[in-house]
Amino acid sequence: MSLPRLQFPWRQKLRALIVRPQESAFADYGAWSQFFFKKRLILGLSLALTYFTAISGVIAWAIYTGHQTNLFQLAYHVLTAIIMAVALWAVRRSRKPWHLTLSFFILCWGISIVTNFPRGWDDVIKPDYKAWTFGFFSIAAIIPFHWPFHLISHLGAYIYYFLINYYLGNLLIPEDTDPFTFFFDLAWLSALPVFAVHLYEELSKLEFTTRRALREEKQRSEQLLLDILPVAIAHRLRNERTTIADGFEDVTVLFADLVGFTEFSQELTPHRVVTLLNDIFSRFDRLTRTYQLEKIKTIGDAYMVVGGVPDPCPDHAQRVAAIALAMQQEIEQFNQSSPSPLKMRIGIHTGPVVAGVIGLHKFAYDLWGDTVNTASRMESHGLPGKIQISQQTYSQIKNIYTCQPRGYIHVKGKGEMFTYWLLEPSGFLEAI
Structure with a gap:
């Protein structure tokens, strides 16, 4: 039995300051780097505040126990800690860039100059290579952004050194x-951390743009997958390695075909043919979203839609009937601007199907079963401008739609079937 892992709030807060933020939440690299700069500046100020507070306590204890009597050293360390606290407060409360810049220089010069301040008070100040090196590289490691700021902070420490000595x-x-x-030592002492910060910035910028490009490409790929497959199936395809195959006991399938389009297209250029089909089928695609149905595929100038797959719904037959009537209206609107009017033949049938994804390349979500074949026969044995439905579909929509009996017709592979013409709704279309 494993013991529960203890949770410490400070660990989450520290992690939030250290971990690089996700680029997806920012408009560009500038906003991202500024946000990260602020986080790391808070971390640096917090560490500096902790240090100066601790050293002030050590000096105060030394004075209290008689080991030291330098009250001035205690005073400037306490003052530095107060300034760090004010800068930290300003960074946390403000989003103004100049507040961040000022706080950065307070942090840098508080570390590199304060350590030399008592020596200047005693009229003795020498190059403090140890303190400078530690300070410069520490700041570069904690806040590796905006290399010009680092260079200015180094120059400020050097200027302080020369002015005090002068x-x-x-x-x-x-x-x-x-x-x-x-001067060679001073130059290299400053150049190395500044170059490290500059290199880090360039790598961060490259990583930011690369991650953003990868994320955008992933979004395009996912959107393409969602355009090809139903949403639920796309999620399953990403998460499951098994074959996707489901059985549905009660769904409604629609086939629609543009009558005479093959002969009509022979008089058009290839570009015009594709443009016309894209215009018509794009209208139908918008209708499938409106009525929450699933487009399965297009076959030449035929269009296939199903209701109740992959997400079952009790009113799939009503929704398919509604889109069939809406598709006829779209064809009528299309004909108003087309020199050659088109007619559509639609067939609908209700029953069980098997649905799944097949293939390794250019895979597709498809339906199989007698219901699909019968729906196709309803379309091919229909008449231009008519919507032919089977007895099974009629039984589910007869109380909602007006239907006219066509009577018995001979259907290839099925024999005699009694069918109906779907005429108009009696309220369901408007309700959807």
């Missing part, structure tokens, strides 16, 4: 140090 009348360059070596 004011005190000391040598600007130590006697035991060659001038070339002295």
Whole structure:
């Protein structure tokens, strides 16, 4: 039996300051880097505040126990801690960029200059390579953004060093140090952390753009998958490695065919043919979303729709009947702007089907079963401008739609079947 893992709130807060934010929540790299800069600045100020508070306590204890009597050293450490606290408060409460910039320099100079301040008070100030190195690289590691800020903070520490020595009348360059070596050391001492910050920024920018490009490409791929497959099936296809196959006991299938379009298209250019079909079928696609049905596929100039798959619904027959009437209206509207009017033949049947995804490449979600074949026969044995439905579909919509008996017809592969013409709704179409 494993013990429950203890949760510490401070761990979550620290992780939030350290972990890089997701690029998807930001408009561009500038906004992302500014947000991360603020997070890391809060971390740096918090650490500096902790340090100066702790060292103030150590000095105060030393004074209290008689080991030290330098009240000035205690005062400037306490003052530095107060300034760090104010800067931290300003960063947390404000979103103004100049507040962040000022707080950054307070942090940097609080670390690099304060350590040299008591030496200047004692008229002794020497190059503090150890403190500078530790300070410069620490800030670069904690806040690796905006390399010009880092360079300015380094120059500020150097300017402070030269001004104090000039004011005190000391040598600007130590006697035991060659001038070339002295300035060379200062240059490299500043160049290395600044270059590290610059390199980090460039890598971060490259990572940001790469991640964003990958995310956008993933979204396009997912959207393409959703355009090809039903949403529920697309999710299952991503999460399951087994064959997707489901049985549905009661669904309604519709086939629609543009009568005479093959002969009509022979007089048109290929571009015009595709443009016309795209216009018509795009109208039908919008209708499938309106009536919450599933488009299965197009076969040449034929269009296949199903209700009750993959998400079962009790009113699938009514919805399919509604879209059939709406498709006729769309064809009528299309004909008003077309020099060559088109007519559509529609067939509908209700019954059980098997649905699933087949293939390894260019896979598709499809339906199989006698219901599909019968719906296709309802369309092929129908008449232009008519919607022919089977007895099974009629039994589910007869109280909602007006239907006219056609009588018995001979259906290939089925024999004699009694069918109906779907005429008009009596309220359901408007309700949807």
